[in-house]
Amino acid sequence: MAAHHVPADLPDKLPHYIGGQFVDSVGGETFEVLDPVTNQPYTLAAAGQAADVDRAVAAARAAFVSGEWPGMQARARARILNRIADAVQAQDKRLAELETFDTGLPITQALGQAQRAAENFRFFADLVVAQSDEVYQVPGRQLNYVHRKPVGVAGLITPWNTPFMLESWKLAPALASGCTVVLKPAEFTPLSAGLWAGIFREAGLPDGVFNLVNGIGEQAGDALVRHPDVPLISFTGETTTGQLIYRNCADSLKAMSMELGGKSPAVVFADADLDAAIDSTLFGVFSLNGERCTAGSRILVQRPVYAEFCRRYAERAANIVVGDPHDPATEVGALVHPEHYAKVMHYVELGKSEGRLLAGGGRPAGLPTGNYVAPTVFADVPRTARIFQEEVFGPVVAISPFDTEQEALELANAVRYGLAAYVWTSDLTRAHTFAQSVQAGMVWLNSHNVRDLRTPFGGVKASGLGHEGGYRSLDFYTHQQAVHVTLGEVHTARFGTSERTSA
Ligand SMILES: NC(=O)C1=CN([C@@H]2O[C@H](COP(=O)(O)OP(=O)(O)OC[C@H]3O[C@@H](n4cnc5c(N)ncnc54)[C@H](O)[C@@H]3O)[C@@H](O)[C@H]2O)C=CC1
Numbered sequence: 001m002a003a004h005h006v007p008a009d010l011p012d013k014l015p016h017y018i019g020g021q022f023v024d025s026v027g028g029e030t031f032e033v034l035d036p037v038t039n040q041p042y043t044l045a046a047a048g049q050a051a052d053v054d055r056a057v058a059a060a061r062a063a064f065v066s067g068e069w070p071g072m073q074a075r076a077r078a079r080i081l082n083r084i085a086d087a088v089q090a091q092d093k094r095l096a097e098l099e100t101f102d103t104g105l106p107i108t109q110a111l112g113q114a115q116r117a118a119e120n121f122r123f124f125a126d127l128v129v130a131q132s133d134e135v136y137q138v139p140g141r142q143l144n145y146v147h148r149k150p151v152g153v154a155g156l157i158t159p160w161n162t163p164f165m166l167e168s169w170k171l172a173p174a175l176a177s178g179c180t181v182v183l184k185p186a187e188f189t190p191l192s193a194g195l196w197a198g199i200f201r202e203a204g205l206p207d208g209v210f211n212l213v214n215g216i217g218e219q220a221g222d223a224l225v226r227h228p229d230v231p232l233i234s235f236t237g238e239t240t241t242g243q244l245i246y247r248n249c250a251d252s253l254k255a256m257s258m259e260l261g262g263k264s265p266a267v268v269f270a271d272a273d274l275d276a277a278i279d280s281t282l283f284g285v286f287s288l289n290g291e292r293c294t295a296g297s298r299i300l301v302q303r304p305v306y307a308e309f310c311r312r313y314a315e316r317a318a319n320i321v322v323g324d325p326h327d328p329a330t331e332v333g334a335l336v337h338p339e340h341y342a343k344v345m346h347y348v349e350l351g352k353s354e355g356r357l358l359a360g361g362g363r364p365a366g367l368p369t370g371n372y373v374a375p376t377v378f379a380d381v382p383r384t385a386r387i388f389q390e391e392v393f394g395p396v397v398a399i400s401p402f403d404t405e406q407e408a409l410e411l412a413n414a415v416r417y418g419l420a421a422y423v424w425t426s427d428l429t430r431a432h433t434f435a436q437s438v439q440a441g442m443v444w445l446n447s448h449n450v451r452d453l454r455t456p457f458g459g460v461k462a463s464g465l466g467h468e469g470g471y472r473s474l475d476f477y478t479h480q481q482a483v484h485v486t487l488g489e490v491h492t493a494r495f496g497t498s499e500r501t502s503a
């Protein structure tokens with residue numbers, strides 16, 4: 001086996017970035033960050049406390065109040081966003097190398113995520129320039145229009161599964177809208193977030209517009225959520241964390257967007273193109289190490305093709321290459337952290353009593369250290385099973401049979417989550433009927449997760465609150481104020497008369 005790759009020039013500490021300066025925590029607190037292949041600490045990150053969040057919010061607030069960034073013309077902001085995209089693209093290989101080292105994601109997939117981060121910035125640069133607003137005219141009487149204003153300091157809280165890309169999915173629309181931001185990245189994977197500072201500065205983003213506070217969720221994240229000068233939180237993470245944040249935001253009535261967990265069904269009807277369905281459902285749960293919110297982690301297969309599907313699927317899963325994340329041949333790398341590894345292994349053991357093990361079921365041979373889990377396939381999993389109901393967030397899939405379309409729908413909807421669904425059938429009427437009945441924020445018909453950034457992204461039920469994506473993101477990061485202008489004769493109101501509408 002090749003020696004484990006450690007990137008050159010790893011920082012010996014990961015500070016905060018506040019008001020254009022890298023700074024330690026006020027009280028000097030730090031925490032260790034682990035390499036998922038060795039589980040050894042490789043650096044120390046600043047552990048932000050309430051005082052550090054206060055400083056970051058004050059810097060962001062000052063940058064907002066100065067008016068330079070929120071007052072800049074959309075085209076000028078877009079030029080900076082495009083320069084950010086260029087810089088991300090220009091260092092995509094270095095970014096992928098660092099992200100792979102920090103997260104354990106396979107290097108080929110981390111490269112794709114780095115490129116997607118650049119795309120997110122380019123997309124929102126284009127969108128903010130193209131944005132138009134509503135105007136309603138009542139000829140000769142009234143003109144009513146919508147005036148957009150950035151909300152102020154946006155609090156952005158992100159998870160560890162594909163950190164740099166998911167940070168960009170919030171940073172790009174927040175900045176495009178004219179907000180200033182405080183980012184709190186996930187504590188398991190803080191390495192790449194510090195790169196934003198240099199990228200933003202070189203692209204011409206004014207100091208104080210972007211601020212970064214590293215730290216533990218219950219400390220730095222909690223202080224951000226409760227801060228009175230932060231009117232908005234965009235959060236991606238686990239459903240239970242989202243519920244807690246929702247409660248903690250109540251006192252200050254913050255705007256909230258929540259992209260939460262999932263247990264998404266991939267439904268394979270007997271008339272489906274089975275080769276394509278097998279390829280895509282393998283990708284759906286084993287790409288990104290299965291640490292993917294939109295993973296199709298429950299596969300429902302119609303009885304006439306069930307046995308063949310299970311046999312072929314398990315054969316393919318058993319041949320997936322698990323190994324060092326930096327090796328370009330690797331398809332499933334190391335899970336992010338020993339705590340997460342223990343959680344996933346717990347579900348693997350549970351699955352052995354809840355379903356029929358077809359592939360995997362433990363550590364792969366020949367990989368003595370690191371958080372490796374063999375791609376694991378369980379068949380005949382009943383709907384009551386915990387591996388059917390609960391998000392594992394690892395390379396573990398539950399397959400269950402169904403007979404009728406109605407039964408497939410009931411099974412698909414029989415969990416508390418509702419993020420994504422995937423449907424495989426050659427009957428387009430059935431595909432659309434199913435898509436419109438399944439409880440999921442996003443549905444892919446005869447496709448794996450191919451994103452169109454213009455469409456809404458988000459879930460229903462326990463998978464989230466609100467949708468980002470396209471104009472919805474710009475809506476979220478702006479207040480939309482209605483301005484009513486009287487034209488011609490001034491409207492006078494007399495007490496006792498009824499309310500009037502103009503059109
Ligand atoms: N729907 C979506 O778009 C996506 C959802 N996810 C979900 O994220 C989860 C995995 O990510 P994790 O990092 O484990 O989630 P997590 O909920 O543990 O942490 C997410 C972020 O919240 C912070 N946090 C934790 N407690 C907090 C608190 N009390 N107040 C404020 N912030 C707090 C953490 O430090 C981290 O930055 C999975 O459930 C996955 O499904 C991941 C990617 C996309």
Ligand SMILES: O=C(O)/C=C/C=C(\O)C(=O)O
Binds near residue numbers: 161294
């Ligand atoms: O495509 C997006 O905007 C978000 C994708 C999130 C993941 O890849 C995931 O965790 O599924």
